Amino acid sequence: MKKIAIIVQRYGQEVSGGGEFYAKALAEHLKERYDVTVLTTTSLEYMDWDQYYPSGEGEIDGVRVLRFRNQKGRDWAKFQALSDELCKTVRSGGQTSPEKDLEWADAEGPYCPDLVKYVEKHKDDYEAFLVITYIYYTAIRCLPLVAEKAIFIPTAHDDVWMRFSIFHEMFQMPRWFAFLTNGEQEFVRYFYRNDEIPGEIIGCGVDLPQQPDAERFRKKYGIRSQYIAFVGRVDTSKSCDEMVRYFCDYKRRHASNIKLVLIGKSSMEIPTREDIVCTGFISE
Numbered sequence: 453m454k455k456i457a458i459i460v461q462r463y464g465q466e467v468s469g470g471g472e473f474y475a476k477a478l479a480e481h482l483k484e485r486y487d488v489t490v491l492t493t494t495s496l497e498y499m500d501w502d503q504y505y506p507s508g509e510g511e512i513d514g515v516r517v518l519r520f521r522n523q524k525g526r527d528w529a530k531f532q533a534l535s536d537e538l539c540k541t542v543r544s545g546g547q548t549s550p551e552k553d554l555e556w557a558d559a560e561g562p563y564c565p566d567l568v569k570y571v572e573k574h575k576d577d578y579e580a581f582l583v584i585t586y587i588y589y590t591a592i593r594c595l596p597l598v599a600e601k602a603i604f605i606p607t608a609h610d611d612v613w614m615r616f617s618i619f620h621e622m623f624q625m626p627r628w629f630a631f632l633t634n635g636e637q638e639f640v641r642y643f644y645r646n647d648e649i650p651g652e653i654i655g656c657g658v659d660l661p662q663q664p665d666a667e668r669f670r671k672k673y674g675i676r677s678q679y680i681a682f683v684g685r686v687d688t689s690k691s692c693d694e695m696v697r698y699f700c701d702y703k704r705r706h707a708s709n710i711k712l713v714l715i716g717k718s719s720m721e722i723p724t725r726e727d728i729v730c731t732g733f734i735s736e
Contacts, residue, residue: 553618
């Protein structure tokens with residue numbers, strides 16, 4: 453079978469994150485047709501890039517995983533200062549410099565030069581590299597090394613970071629794009645003017661469980677009324693604070709027993725209310 457590599461910032465059964473979940477699902481499906489290796493870091497948490505997993509080679513659910521140790525955690529003071537400086541430049545209509553952008557990428561992390569060195573040394577060993585999530589060090593530093601055989605899955609959305617000069621360069625590099633939604637494709641094509649690079653929408657499938665039981669879920673979390681479910685990382689970067697605020701505003705205006713159920717690990721404050729249920733991180 454042809455050898456392919458997936459480059460992603462975090463990987464594992466315990467990892468909570470959309471791009472990371474997608475990488476794991478993709479790897480497990482692709483292993484039926486390809487010799488898949490995941491190139492990733494030792495981190496579980498993206499906030500501080502901890503050393504949760506041991507470095508080296510392992511296997512998760514039938515997929516070969518090579519982990520490289522992060523050389524340092526995130527320096528929040530430095531990262532915030534650089535972010536503020538670059539965002540100010542962008543919002544004032546200026547252009548950031550590639551040198552300053554790379555300094556920002558190193559501070560953003562996960563700072564893992566050994567992974568980058570491996571990719572540079574072994575790029576001829578693989579037929580293709582799937583590079584997932586545009587914003588992190590792993591993608592920013594690795595994509596230029598394997599651009600001619602890279603399938604870039606950016607998981608992009610319209611945010612201030614996309615306006616950094618380095619991303620205007622990155623989004624002209626890959627051999628192929630794979631997008632998860634129509635909106636993502638339309639935004640990337642419009643913003644970066646890269647229609648000449650082939651690509652398509654591959655979406656994100658859902659593997660249905662063998663014995664789904666909605667009643668068991670309701671009973672476990674004490675939900676008897678109608679409910680709205682959010683599944684994913686509960687974080688201000690996902691506008692979850694806005695979602696919660698809108699829900700509370702709706703309940704003030706409309707008499708209803710509907711509940712908001714937040715399914716996923718939370719990294720923000722959530723109001724303590726009977727109509728907001730937080731399950732925390734749960735397994736498939």
